[in-house]
Amino acid sequence: MSCFFGACQKTDHETNPRIPESTVSTNCSTESDKNSFISMFEKPFLGSLNQAQVILARGAGIFYPSVNDFKDKCVCQNHFEELLSKWNSRDFKHIIWRHNNDRTRKTACSFPEGYGVNHGTQRPFSERVVTYEESEAFLKEFNFLIHVDLPICRKHKDYINQYVKNKENITKSDSLSSVKLGTKMVWNM
Structure with missing residues (x-):
């Protein structure tokens, strides 16, 4: 199973190009370092949200995702860090x-x-x-x-x-x- 963010992900609403600070990398970590969306839907994050909601909103502009739509999808460790666990670090260029x-x-x-x-x-x-x-x-x-x-x-x-x-x-x-x-x-x- 490949990482959901191995290619640029956008919704139909996102028609304007992303600036460098909002661009998500397409570099994935090894195939063995995967995080399933199913487990992320169960982990609270940022108050009333869960990890999957935050990662999908930040990385793809997907809001209020259905668990069924992502049950067979996963995120590599690089994207998990970029979009969630190391969000506030200076490792990525999303924050000035x-x-x-x-x-x-x-x-x-x-x-x-x-x-x-x-x-x-x-x-x-x-x-x-x-x-x-x-x-x-x-x-x-x-x-x-x-x-x-x-x-x-x-x-x-x-x-x-x-x-x-x-x-x-x-x-x-x-x-x-x-x-x-x-x-x-x-x-x-």
């Missing part, structure tokens, strides 16, 4: 780092340029992270993947939150507009 006043390195706002506030070369230190819901909403709004748990500044957090709120409003109006005219609505309060 900056030197602090005391010369230590700290995460900086890693939101892609061209969206919201442009920081140029003076990216502020990160204060927040991109949530699962924000990543999904941004992908659907801009056809561009930003990773779950990506460190961002307060201004970009405010910027991305408007799309989550917009998504919630669209979802609510879509569900109401699918009701046929003349149908009696019963609201349970």
Whole structure:
């Protein structure tokens, strides 16, 4: 069984090219170093999510995956580290780092340029992270993947939150507009 990320994985929503920071490597570790998605669906990660949800959202832009769709798929150790266990390390280029006043390195706002506030070369230190819901909403709004748990500044957090709120409003109006005219609505309060 080969690694799911041995080739670039994208959904139909992702039509814009990935920037270097959001590109996932296609280099796999040896065939014997595999992690099954089945076991990852059972392991909690980032609060209410599980490992499989986080890896699939970060690596492929797949949100709310079905266990059945991934029961025969696996992830090599390299991709497990890149997309999960070593996410916050400097081994991979998904997160932008900056030197602090005391010369230590700290995460900086890693939101892609061209969206919201442009920081140029003076990216502020990160204060927040991109949530699962924000990543999904941004992908659907801009056809561009930003990773779950990506460190961002307060201004970009405010910027991305408007799309989550917009998504919630669209979802609510879509569900109401699918009701046929003349149908009696019963609201349970």
